[in-house]
Amino acid sequence: MLSRIVRPTLTAARNFSTSQQNNYKVTVCGAAGGIGQPLSLLLKLNPLVTELNCYDIAPFTPGVACDLSHIETASKVKGYFFDRFAGQESLKDALNSADVVVIPAGVPRKPGMTRDDLFGSNASVVKTIFECASVACPDAIFCIITNPVNSCVPIACEVLKKANKLNPRRVFGVSTLDIVRANTFVGEMCGVNPKEVNVPVIGGHSGITIVPLFSRATPKVTIPADKLDALTKRVQEAGTEVVKAKAGHGSATLSMAYSGARFANNVMRALMGEPDVIECAYVMADVTDVDYFASPVKLGKCGIEQNCGVGDINEYETKLLCDALEQLKRDIQKGVDFANQDQKCKGAPE
Numbered sequence: 581m582l583s584r585i586v587r588p589t590l591t592a593a594r595n596f597s598t599s600q601q602n603n604y605k606v607t608v609c610g611a612a613g614g615i616g617q618p619l620s621l622l623l624k625l626n627p628l629v630t631e632l633n634c635y636d637i638a639p640f641t642p643g644v645a646c647d648l649s650h651i652e653t654a655s656k657v658k659g660y661f662f663d664r665f666a667g668q669e670s671l672k673d674a675l676n677s678a679d680v681v682v683i684p685a686g687v688p689r690k691p692g693m694t695r696d697d698l699f700g701s702n703a704s705v706v707k708t709i710f711e712c713a714s715v716a717c718p719d720a721i722f723c724i725i726t727n728p729v730n731s732c733v734p735i736a737c738e739v740l741k742k743a744n745k746l747n748p749r750r751v752f753g754v755s756t757l758d759i760v761r762a763n764t765f766v767g768e769m770c771g772v773n774p775k776e777v778n779v780p781v782i783g784g785h786s787g788i789t790i791v792p793l794f795s796r797a798t799p800k801v802t803i804p805a806d807k808l809d810a811l812t813k814r815v816q817e818a819g820t821e822v823v824k825a826k827a828g829h830g831s832a833t834l835s836m837a838y839s840g841a842r843f844a845n846n847v848m849r850a851l852m853g854e855p856d857v858i859e860c861a862y863v864m865a866d867v868t869d870v871d872y873f874a875s876p877v878k879l880g881k882c883g884i885e886q887n888c889g890v891g892d893i894n895e896y897e898t899k900l901l902c903d904a905l906e907q908l909k910r911d912i913q914k915g916v917d918f919a920n921q922d923q924k925c926k927g928a929p930e
């Protein structure tokens with residue numbers, strides 16, 4: 581069922597520790613939340629991080645930072661929270677000169693909700709963070725976890741564009757959890773250590789926009805025809821599986837913290853100049869008919885070095901991709917329209 585070829589670079593990509601000490605300042609926005617806390621913990625353990633700023637609207641955020649600061653790693657941790665008398669000043673302070681900003685801020689799903697149902701709450705959260713980031717750290721690498729990712733990344737890019745600060749090579753929607761899940765499920769099905777599996781997942785990050793490419797898995801796997809639909813659906817609906825299992829107490833947090841830390845680690849490895857760092861991510865791209873798309877991207881010192889695009893896919897995957905593109909188009913437009921609302925209102929006739 582499976583040929584046993586282990587790719588050493590892939591294994592390295594999943595170890596958060598390295599012998600090299602570097603100097604990255606990382607800000608987590610939404611650091612007091614279900615994802616934010618374990619993600620901040622993993623970043624505190626990462627030797628590539630020397631400064632860790634934890635920001636959240638929750639007033640106990642300095643407490644989270646204080647807790648983390650007692651861990652015996654060399655990085656310095658600072659906590660910031662929203663003070664309504666100071667407006668967005670603490671957010672700007674938290675973001676100031678950050679190299680990498682990871683954003684799990686916003687509301688998670690409850691059973692029965694789609695990710696798009698979060699748009700009403702989370703679109704303005706992302707907009708505010710990027711308005712401040714365009715002033716405080718326009719050259720950072722941004723990793724957006726907040727849902728709906730399909731619409732939040734376009735919002736972020738539009739806000740940066742309006743401020744003349746958009747560098748599309750540096751803005752990422754984090755879809756790593758889809759890859760992590762696909763690797764795990766394939767590993768389970770094929771009886772292989774999931775750490776050795778890499779399944780590219782393209783498209784977007786919700787329902788049918790999630791397109792796992794089992795035909796391109798490494799090591800090569802053969803998914804039995806009668807199991808392919810169910811496996812594809814499981815990857816597409818894995819977030820909902822967790823939402824249902826948590827029964828009203830949020831969505832995936834721990835697996836997302838792992839995925840966010842894995843993605844941030846790979847961004848920093850690439851910033852350091854390590855070659856051949858490739859991750860799937862949802863980014864501004866011209867590799868399909870839509871303006872934002874998740875695909876494998878080669879990371880480098882300036883962010884995206886090369887978008888590897890869709891690549892070879894089979895007939896089954898082509899059909900999945902067509903369905904995904906239709907939905908993606910709508911999700912992207914929704915984000916773009918939201919970000920430009922004010923501008924349109926201002927320019928509209930009285």
Ligand SMILES: NC(=O)C1=CN([C@@H]2O[C@H](COP(=O)(O)OP(=O)(O)OC[C@H]3O[C@@H](n4cnc5c(N)ncnc54)[C@H](O)[C@@H]3O)[C@@H](O)[C@H]2O)C=CC1
Binds near residue numbers: 611
């Ligand atoms: N990209 C992905 O694969 C995944 C994305 N998510 C998304 O991540 C987001 C966070 O999920 P959880 O951590 O479970 O939620 P949570 O509710 O546990 O934590 C969210 C945190 O964001 C903070 N927050 C809210 N508004 C904020 C603002 N304006 N500025 C800064 N912080 C703010 C809250 O105070 C809270 O501490 C949700 O939108 C969820 O749907 C969750 C799992 C996977």
Ligand SMILES: O=C([O-])CC(=O)C(=O)O
Binds near residue numbers: 727757819820832
């Ligand atoms: O399903 C959700 O709402 C959270 C999420 O994006 C995921 O777990 O993939």
